[in-house]
Amino acid sequence: MNGRGDRLRRGTVLLLLVVLHFGLRPWLGTGRAAPDFLLLALLVYAIGARPGKAAIAGFLIGLLSDAVRPVAFGSAMLAYAVVGYLAAWGKAVFFAENPVVAAAFFFGGVVIRDVLVLVWGGGLSGGGAFWQLLVWTPLQGLSTALVGLGVLYAFRRWLGIRLTG
Amino acid sequence: MVSERFASRWDTLAFVACVGLALVARAVPEQAQEAVSSGVRRTVLAPFLLIEEQTSRMRAAYAQAERFLAERDSAALRAMNATALAEENRQLRQLLALTGRLPDGFVAATVLRQATPTRGLTVVLSKGARDGVRLLAPVVTPGGLLGVVRSVDPQTSVAVLWTHPDFRVSAMTPDGGVFGLVQPRGGSPDLMTMLLVGVPYRDTIPPGTPLLTAGFGGVYPRGIPIGTVMGMLDEQVGLARSYVVRAAVHPGSASHVIVLVRRTPDVASAFVRESLP
Numbered sequence: 001m002n003g004r005g006d007r008l009r010r011g012t013v014l015l016l017l018v019v020l021h022f023g024l025r026p027w028l029g030t031g032r033a034a035p036d037f038l039l040l041a042l043l044v045y046a047i048g049a050r051p052g053k054a055a056i057a058g059f060l061i062g063l064l065s066d067a068v069r070p071v072a073f074g075s076a077m078l079a080y081a082v083v084g085y086l087a088a089w090g091k092a093v094f095f096a097e098n099p100v101v102a103a104a105f106f107f108g109g110v111v112i113r114d115v116l117v118l119v120w121g122g123g124l125s126g127g128g129a130f131w132q133l134l135v136w137t138p139l140q141g142l143s144t145a146l147v148g149l150g151v152l153y154a155f156r157r158w159l160g161i162r163l164t165g
Numbered sequence: 166m167v168s169e170r171f172a173s174r175w176d177t178l179a180f181v182a183c184v185g186l187a188l189v190a191r192a193v194p195e196q197a198q199e200a201v202s203s204g205v206r207r208t209v210l211a212p213f214l215l216i217e218e219q220t221s222r223m224r225a226a227y228a229q230a231e232r233f234l235a236e237r238d239s240a241a242l243r244a245m246n247a248t249a250l251a252e253e254n255r256q257l258r259q260l261l262a263l264t265g266r267l268p269d270g271f272v273a274a275t276v277l278r279q280a281t282p283t284r285g286l287t288v289v290l291s292k293g294a295r296d297g298v299r300l301l302a303p304v305v306t307p308g309g310l311l312g313v314v315r316s317v318d319p320q321t322s323v324a325v326l327w328t329h330p331d332f333r334v335s336a337m338t339p340d341g342g343v344f345g346l347v348q349p350r351g352g353s354p355d356l357m358t359m360l361l362v363g364v365p366y367r368d369t370i371p372p373g374t375p376l377l378t379a380g381f382g383g384v385y386p387r388g389i390p391i392g393t394v395m396g397m398l399d400e401q402v403g404l405a406r407s408y409v410v411r412a413a414v415h416p417g418s419a420s421h422v423i424v425l426v427r428r429t430p431d432v433a434s435a436f437v438r439e440s441l442p
Binding site: 018019021022023024025027050051052053055056058059062063064066068072073074075077078081082085088089120 | 184190191195210220
C-alpha cells in the first residue's frame, strides 16, 4: 500500500462518517445519546495523524459544528481542537491495540469535548448541564465508543490498525 | 516510533493557533460570527445539510405513514357512511312524501333489526302498542308492501316480511281485471321474487304488469304495490296459471317504514306516483 492510497482510503472512511453524521442521526430520535460521527471521524483521523494536524482538523470540525448550532460560537472549535490534539498526542501513550482501550479512547473524547463545550460556552449553569454531563454525555460516549469499535473493525485494513482481543 | 507521535514544535504552534482562533471566534461580534456560520452552511456544509434535510423528511414520512394510513381509512369509512346517509335521506324523503298522501291512521317506524339474506323473514319495528300499532297492520314503504305486523309489544313490534312462508296477500292488476294470491317463492330474499297463484286460466297477465293489493280479507287496503309480473311460471290447463313476480320492496333495503294502523279501504292514490308506471 502506498501513501496516496492510504490517504484515499482513510479519507473515504472519514467522509463516510461525516455523511453518516448528517444522514443517519436524524433516524436516531433526539440524538442526545446517539453516536457523534463527527467526533468519531476526528478521533479516527487523530489515530494516524500528528497532533498539530489533528488540532487543525478538530478546529475545522468544530467550525462545522458551531456553524450548525451557533449558540456559543467558537466553543466547539476550541473543544474539538483540544480533543484532536490530545487524541493525537495521547494515543502514543494510551492507545493500544486492545478494543477496550480503544473504546475508552472514544468515550473519553466525547466526555472531554462535552466538558469543554459546556465550560467554554457558558452552559454550566442550571440543571441542564448536570443532566448532560451525568446522563447524556456518558450515553453518547458509550454509543460513540461502540460505533467506533465497529468502524475500527470494519475498516482496520484501510486505517492500518490492528486490533487484538 | 513513540517519539514521533509526541508533539513537535510545529504541532504545538498549530494547536496554539487553533486555540487562539477559537478564542477570537468566541470574542468577535455576533454579526461576524453569524457571517462565518452562514458562509460555512452555504458552502462546505450545504451538501451535508441537504442530506440531513432529506433524511429528516424520510424519517418524518416513515413515522407518519401509519397515521396517514389510518386517516385514509377513516376518510374512506366516512365516505361509505356518507353514501349510506344519502340513501337513508332519500328513503326518508320518499317516506315523507308518502305520508303526505296517505289518509290519517299511520305510524312511521324505524326498522331496528333489518332483514339479512340469511334472516330475511321478520323485522323489529321501533313502534308498538303505545303508538297505536296493532296486529295484522300492513307495513309499507314508499315502494310498496313490505309485510304485516305479527306481534306487538308496548314499545316495539315484529313484522313478518313478504319473504315469510306464511305470508299471503290477495293481488290484482291495476285495472282490477285479474286477481290472484301472492305468496313468497322461497329461497334467498335477494332473489326478490314472489309467486302469483290462482290466476284464472282464462286470464293472462303480460310481463311488466304491476300488481296491487286487492283489499280482500280486511288486512291489506286496496292499492298497495306488491310487485311486477315477470312471466308465467306454470299453468294447470283449464284451471289456473301462476306467475313469477318481482317484489316492489327489497326486504333488506328498508330502514324506515310506515305502519297502517287504521283500516282504510283504498290507498292506491298514495302510491301511484311512487311505484306504478
